[in-house]
Amino acid sequence: MSDTDGRTRRKRDRGARTPAPASPPPGRKPFPHRDLLGIEGLAAEEITFLLDTAEGYAGSARPAAGPRPLTGLTQINLFFEASTRTLMSFEIAGKRLGMDTVSFAVAASSIKKGETLLDTAQTLNAMRPDVLVVRHAHSGAVSLLAEKVHCAVINAGDGRHEHPTQALLDALTIRRRKGRLAGLTVAICGDITHSRVARSNIHLLAAMGARIRVVAPPTLLPRDCDRLGVEVHHHMRDGLADCDVVMMLRLQKERMQGAFVPSEREFYHFYGLTPDKLARARRDVLVMHPGPMNRGVEIATAVADDLAHSAIEEQVEMGVAVRMACLDVLTRHLRPDMAA
Ligand code: NCD
Secondary structure, rough: OOOOHHHHHHHHHHHOOOOOOOOOOOOOOOOOOOOOOOOOOOOHHHHHHHHHHHHHHHOOOOOOOOOOOOOOOOOEEEEEOOOOOOHHHHHHHHHEEEEEEEEEEEEOOOHHHHOOHHHHHHHHHHEEEEEEEEEEEEHHHHHHHHOOOOEEEEEEEOOOOEEEHHHHHHHHHHHHHHHOOOOOOOEEEEEOEEEEEEHHHHHHHOOOOEEEEEEHHHHHHHHHHHHOOOOEEEEHHHOOOOOOEEEEEEOOHHOOOOOOOHHHHHHHHHHEHHHHHOOOOOOOEEEEOOOOOOOOOEOHHHHHHHOOOHHHHHHHHHHHHHHHHHHHOHHHHHHHOOOO
16 A cells, blocks of 8 residues: 555544544645535545534534624525525525525526526626536536636536535534444435435545445436445345445436336335334434435335434534535635635
């Protein structure tokens, strides 16, 4: 093992276990990217840096308290797809940091009058925002838009490709509950094929040294599963055995063309997370779901509401902290006091 590998591994372990800020090698910025378009390609140290920064905001994000370091900066939320928690939490995050936040209602905009994505990008760019948060139904649309603007762009979910802030908030939730990410066994269950949440989580958990299982019927598993370095299971019984974390996913019907499961009833029977299936996991298993939840389809109410295991509400809370961290980190070059 080379020195570099050794250093990476030590940092990865330390970062996964403690909330202390990660320090990059001298002269290198801890997060040297203009945008956050995906988790794929981020180094473990960069992920740890975002999580550590978010940790600093978790639990203490009171709107009235503390400084507002991003006062005077503008954040535009451009959502081409429906959203409840992601949009709200980006807006709250920006406001808590003092930003001027504007959320763009696509249904009421010129986009419905035939304007192209790139024309929209140029129009928004001319308004000189500092951060653009974008959700779009097509994989790759957010990266395309990022090429046309001069500000930081955060991907809030593009098609079935990536949803980086969801994976970060999931990681922060796990790290706070379990004290680490490295070495944990995480089962991601349900509609993997259409899920950007699954994809971002797989990249993040792999980078941080967790063991990843995907549990789904063959019709809901992407063809490139092998390339993603995950263990594949078709039965909840095997997939959940002794795992530390179970992440449940909704059937993403809006991205399906045709029927991928015979019926929701049958899907629930085989893949719905019920107390008896959960009993296969470790006694201290953590149950997660990015929302929106479909009770009685991918998860039983008894499991979703069981606070001994469910971290679903905490995920939403960590979402604000993670988004504050991302807005903070991506605007540091604009704040002379923070320029690293
Ligand atoms: C997810 C999304 O939009 O990809 N939701 C979210 O951001 N909280 C998952 C989903 O819609 O099922």
